[in-house]
Amino acid sequence: MTKRVLCARLPRPGHPEPLPETESEHVTRVLRLRDGDVLEALDGQGHAAKVTLRIRGGAPRLEFLESKAAEASGVLPLTLEMAILKAEAMEWVVEKAVELGVRTLVPLITAHTVVQVKNKGPEAFRERWQKIADQSLKQCGRLERLEIQTPIALENWIAQNPGKKDCPRLWCDEAGRGGKQGAVDLAHWLFENGAHLQQCRLLIGPEGGWSDLERQLLESGQEFAPIKVSLGPYVLRGETAALYAVSLVIATLRQI
Amino acid sequence: MTKRVLCARLPRPGHPEPLPETESEHVTRVLRLRDGDVLEALDGQGHAAKVTLRIRGGAPRLEFLESKAAEASGVLPLTLEMAILKAEAMEWVVEKAVELGVRTLVPLITAHTVVQVKNKGPEAFRERWQKIADQSLKQCGRLERLEIQTPIALENWIAQNPGKKDCPRLWCDEAGRGGKQGAVDLAHWLFENGAHLQQCRLLIGPEGGWSDLERQLLESGQEFAPIKVSLGPYVLRGETAALYAVSLVIATLRQI
Numbered sequence: 001m002t003k004r005v006l007c008a009r010l011p012r013p014g015h016p017e018p019l020p021e022t023e024s025e026h027v028t029r030v031l032r033l034r035d036g037d038v039l040e041a042l043d044g045q046g047h048a049a050k051v052t053l054r055i056r057g058g059a060p061r062l063e064f065l066e067s068k069a070a071e072a073s074g075v076l077p078l079t080l081e082m083a084i085l086k087a088e089a090m091e092w093v094v095e096k097a098v099e100l101g102v103r104t105l106v107p108l109i110t111a112h113t114v115v116q117v118k119n120k121g122p123e124a125f126r127e128r129w130q131k132i133a134d135q136s137l138k139q140c141g142r143l144e145r146l147e148i149q150t151p152i153a154l155e156n157w158i159a160q161n162p163g164k165k166d167c168p169r170l171w172c173d174e175a176g177r178g179g180k181q182g183a184v185d186l187a188h189w190l191f192e193n194g195a196h197l198q199q200c201r202l203l204i205g206p207e208g209g210w211s212d213l214e215r216q217l218l219e220s221g222q223e224f225a226p227i228k229v230s231l232g233p234y235v236l237r238g239e240t241a242a243l244y245a246v247s248l249v250i251a252t253l254r255q256i
Numbered sequence: 257m258t259k260r261v262l263c264a265r266l267p268r269p270g271h272p273e274p275l276p277e278t279e280s281e282h283v284t285r286v287l288r289l290r291d292g293d294v295l296e297a298l299d300g301q302g303h304a305a306k307v308t309l310r311i312r313g314g315a316p317r318l319e320f321l322e323s324k325a326a327e328a329s330g331v332l333p334l335t336l337e338m339a340i341l342k343a344e345a346m347e348w349v350v351e352k353a354v355e356l357g358v359r360t361l362v363p364l365i366t367a368h369t370v371v372q373v374k375n376k377g378p379e380a381f382r383e384r385w386q387k388i389a390d391q392s393l394k395q396c397g398r399l400e401r402l403e404i405q406t407p408i409a410l411e412n413w414i415a416q417n418p419g420k421k422d423c424p425r426l427w428c429d430e431a432g433r434g435g436k437q438g439a440v441d442l443a444h445w446l447f448e449n450g451a452h453l454q455q456c457r458l459l460i461g462p463e464g465g466w467s468d469l470e471r472q473l474l475e476s477g478q479e480f481a482p483i484k485v486s487l488g489p490y491v492l493r494g495e496t497a498a499l500y501a502v503s504l505v506i507a508t509l510r511q512i
Contacts, residue, residue, distance in 0.1 A: 001491075074489035092348075099496045101488065140490040187507035232357065232510065233330035234396040235257075240355045247503035251443035254488065 003031045003039040004138040006145075010041055010049045011064040017041075019053070019060035026135075027053065027060075038065060044137065044145035046073060075144045076253040077199035079104040081169075082242060083206035084115045084125075084151060089239040094129045096243055098136035098146045100250050105129070107151040112208030122151040155217055161201075163224030168193075169201040170249070171218060171226035172241055174209050183230040186248055194252040202249060204242045259287045259295040260394040262401075266297055266305045267320040273297075275309070275316035282391075283309065283316075294321060300393065300401035302329060331400045332509040333455035335360040337425075338498055339462035340371045340381075340407060345495040350385045352499055354392035354402045356506050361385070363407040368464030378407040411473055417457075419480030424449075425457040427474060427482035428501055430465050430491060439486040442504055450508040458505060460498045 005027055011017040019027065027033050035055040041062055042048050048068040054061050080102045084090055090107070097105055107125065109117055117125055126148055133146040163169055176183025190197075203218075203226060210218070218226050231241055261283055267273040275283065283289050291311040297318055298304050304324040310317045336358045340346055346363070353361055363381065365373055373381055382404055389402040419425055432439025446453075459474075459482060466474070474482050487497055 072489075095493075096496050096499075099490055099492050100500060101490070140492065142490055185510070187511055191511065232506075233328075234355055234357070234398055236355050236396065237351075240352050243352075243499050244356060244503045244507075247500045248507055250488075251500075251504055254441070255443055255447065 002141065003033065003037075004042055004141070005039055005051075005062070006042050006044055006134050006138060007062065008043065010043050010047055011051055011062045013064050016054065016061040016063045019062055022131075024060055026138075028055075040068065042137070042143055044134070044143075046070070046143045048143055071143065073144060074101050074142060075103050076101045076250055077167075078102050078246070078249055078253060079106060079199075079201045080242065080246060081106045081108055081157065081201055081203040083108045083110045083154075083204060083238065084113050084117065085206065085238045086114060089237070090115075091129070091132050093239050093242050094132045094146070094148070095136045097246065098133050098142060099140045100243075100246050101142070101254075102146060102246060102250070103144075104147045104149065105133075106149045106157060108157060109151055109153045110206050111154075111211035111214055112206045114207070117151050126150045154214060158217060158222075163222045163226065165224055167199045167201060168197070168224070169203055169226040170229050170245070171203045172205065172231055172245055173215075173228050174205065174235060174241075176228050176230040177235070178233050179230055181228065183228040186229040186231055186245060189227065189229055190248055190252045195256065197252060197256065200249055200253065202242075202245050204238065204245065207238050258397065259289065259293075260298055260397070261295055261307075261318070262298050262300055262390050262394060263318065264299065266299050266303055267307055267318045269320045272310065272317040272319045275318055278387075280316055282394075284311075296324065298393070298399055300390070300399075302326070302399045304399055327399065329400060330357050330398060331359050332357045332506055334358050334502070334505055334509060335362060335455075335457045336498065336502060337362045337364055337413065337457055337459040339364045339366045339410075339460060339494065340369050340373065341462065341494045342370060345493070346371075347385070347388050349495050349498050350388045350402070350404070351392045353502065354389050354398060355396045356499075356502050357398070357510075358402060358502060358506070359400075360403045360405065361389075362405045362413060364413060365407055365409045366462050367410075367467035367470055368462045370463070373407050382406045410470060414473060414478075419478045419482065421480055423455045423457060424453070424480070425459055425482040426485050426501070426505070427459045428461065428487055428497055429484050430461065430497075432484050432486040433491070434489050435486055437484065439484040442485040442487055442501060445483065445485055446504055446508045451512065453508060453512065456505055456509065458498075458501050460494065460501065463494050 051062040306321040307318040
């Protein structure tokens with residue numbers, strides 16, 4: 001397996017870059033690399049280079065070895081608007097969103113969100129999830145970081161990011177199970193509309209579902225209202241809903 | 257949320273059924289139900305009834321209250337042939353396979369399987385996974401149990417279950433990433449062939465990938481050879497590969 005390290009800037013010929021402190025432990029303890037070992041450095045923005053690790057004779061640093069040919073990006077214009085789930089489930093969604101190719105993840109605070117974001121502050125949560133995303137990036141060989149936004153209340157997010165004509169918001173609603181309440185099956189919707197889909201937002205609710213107020217907010221007052229989609233006949237856990245929906249949307253965007 | 261219990265036989269009018277011992281703790285401690293509470297009983301074979309829990313005046317039992325109208329089954333003719341992953345990842349696949357509608361799960365022992373099945377014996381593993389599957393069943397409202405088979409070595413399973421014309425085996429191969437080695441993108445294959453798909457097998461490898469011998473076994477000597485499919489540009493973890501592929505196949509089978 002290719003061993004990878006993430007750094008803000010890639011080294012250039014004759015210009016080594018210091019190994020970021022956050023990566024030192026990963027490189028020495030997890031990857032068990034030594035002075036002179038070769039690995040792949042990623043800048044998280046789509047570029048990669050083969051580099052040599054230098055530990056002796058100064059601070060740990062990366063020396064340029066050779067460029068890596070640019071690869072077609074596997075990251076797709078999908079924003080996952082995800083109600084915050086309990087710790088393990090949310091971390092799992094973050095890890096899988098990286099592997100599957102989601103571009104941006106927006107953690108949403110909703111009426112039925114159980115996790116208390118206020119205690120540690122939203123930025124602490126963002127940092128923790130970004131760290132998990134970056135580990136997943138190195139593991140799966142993705143070149144661009146998953147952008148994780150700071151947790152935000154649903155109503156604020158929707159006010160700042162209303163519906164757009166060319167970027168439909170697919171609203172996964174457990175009350176629409178089996179096509180109730182005007183929901184359309186997600187797979188069916190993608191089959192009908194997928195060929196014209198340029199970019200997309202997926203809105204996934206918390207374990208406890210959406211509140212009545214949230215439904216009103218989402219259903220009214222927007223020029224381009226969300227498209228209510230159903231994910232099949234069963235009650236899915238939040239993380240299962242996210243992964244099923246992301247898989248279908250990503251597969252559709254990859255076909256285009 | 258509907259509270260559910262799983263029992264081998266549903267009670268009939270005037271004929272209560274004893275509450276299975278394995279369900280007692282779930283009912284009293286997890287669901288916190290008391291004598292006289294109403295819940296839904298499932299037989300795991302597609303039938304359900306509204307029942308009353310009786311704890312006082314004898315052994316815990318379920319009394320028939322009313323029948324539940326038969327629902328269309330959401331379980332689809334998909335067999336997930338899954339190389340055994342490490343504990344948590346495998347349990348997670350089992351739970352999600354129930355939610356998504358997989359019919360049968362076959363845990364496979366492969367050359368690169370890390371988990372030592374021999375120590376506790378394959379049947380102990382099957383029982384543990386079946387228990388997790390049954391919990392997931394009650395949570396998501398699925399009526400038919402996910403059938404989990406006893407772990408079996410890949411070569412034995414393939415010998416006993418060779419390729420069939422009307423049930424393609426989709427072989428997810430990490431070496432076929434991005435269409436290498438003759439692999440076809442799974443989403444593309446489903447788009448082209450999904451309309452005629454009656455039933456399907458999905459074969460997913462372990463973290464360490466397939467061995468050369470296993471590749472030979474899968475590529476040769478069968479009248480209906482597996483179809484080698486790719487799951488996109490990245491190296492997916494075993495459980496991510498399973499869930500992505502299951503999602504796409506299930507969505508396709510549901511459209512038919």
